[in-house]
Amino acid sequence: MTYKFDDEISFNQKKNRQQTRQKDKNKKEIRQDRYLTKYNRAKNSARIREEYQMNKSIKEDNHPGMSNAEGSEAQDFWGIASAIDIYNCKPEKIRDAELIRTFVVELCDLIEMKRFGETQIVHFGEDEKVAGFSMIQLIETSLISAHFANSSNATYLDVFSCKAYDPETVRRFSQSFFGGSFSTLQVNLRR
Numbered sequence: 150m151t152y153k154f155d156d157e158i159s160f161n162q163k164k165n166r167q168q169t170r171q172k173d174k175n176k177k178e179i180r181q182d183r184y185l186t187k188y189n190r191a192k193n194s195a196r197i198r199e200e201y202q203m204n205k206s207i208k209e210d211n212h213p214g215m216s217n218a219e220g221s222e223a224q225d226f227w228g229i230a231s232a233i234d235i236y237n238c239k240p241e242k243i244r245d246a247e248l249i250r251t252f253v254v255e256l257c258d259l260i261e262m263k264r265f266g267e268t269q270i271v272h273f274g275e276d277e278k279v280a281g282f283s284m285i286q287l288i289e290t291s292l293i294s295a296h297f298a299n300s301s302n303a304t305y306l307d308v309f310s311c312k313a314y315d316p317e318t319v320r321r322f323s324q325s326f327f328g329g330s331f332s333t334l335q336v337n338l339r340r
Contacts, residue, residue, distance in 0.1 A: 225340070228291060228311035232335040233320050235304040239328035243297035243304055246270045246282060252326050253286045253293065259322055260314040262288040274299075304329065309339070 242248055253268045265287040273296075274280030281297040290312040296305045304327050308319055316336045324332040 227339045228309060229314065229316065230307065230309040230337045230339055231316040231319055232337075233304075233306040233308070233316075233323055233332055235306065235324050235327055235329035235332040236301070237330035238297075238302045238304050240299075240302050242327050243281065243302065244299065246272075249282055249284050249295075249297070252323075253284065255326070256293065256319065256322060257286070257288065260308075260319060262290065262293070262310060262312065262314070265289050 249270055250268050254264070256262075257264050268284060268286045270282055270284045272281070273283050278300050279298065281299040284293075284295045284297075286293045288310060290310040292309055294307050297303075298305070304323065306319075306323055308314070308316070316334055320332055320334045323329075
């Protein structure tokens with residue numbers, strides 16, 4: 150019996166070691182996934198900044214459109230469009246028209262965009278699935294718009310401008326302002 154008991158202990162120890170190794174492996178994979186996500190976000194932001202650095206020699210009064218220095222072979226582009234989806238926003242923030250108006254003013258100040266006219270905010274949606282405020286703000290270099298979905302507590306923000314700005318700054322600020330738990334950013338250089 151002693152021998153059998155020792156085998157059971159040995160078997161349980163092996164099993165525990167295997168489970169511990171698997172947990173460690175899972176933790177390592179999670180850390181790697183988080184690192185890669187952060188790395189990819191940083192890489193995307195760095196790519197956009199590099200494209201803007203290439204175009205920095207052009208003066209702002211030279212728009213419409215951003216173009217490269219004369220003689221450059223890189224393609225010109227009109228502007229930058231960012232689509233930012235923010236999830237699990239605080240309901241009280243996305244259901245308050247005055248707070249949304251404050252957001253627009255602060256965002257425009259942050260990215261140095263000059264507002265053109267008043268912010269328009271309207272509550273839309275007979276179907277509760279899509280109901281929520283929609284916002285549009287004209288800016289001298291294009292526009293900022295958003296829809297705030299009540300049923301999912303999500304914010305769908307679009308920023309388009311032919312004046313350079315950092316989309317990652319917009320994403321971080323917006324997620325923080327609306328109290329979202331996570332967000333996605335898609336950037337399109339309009340040619």
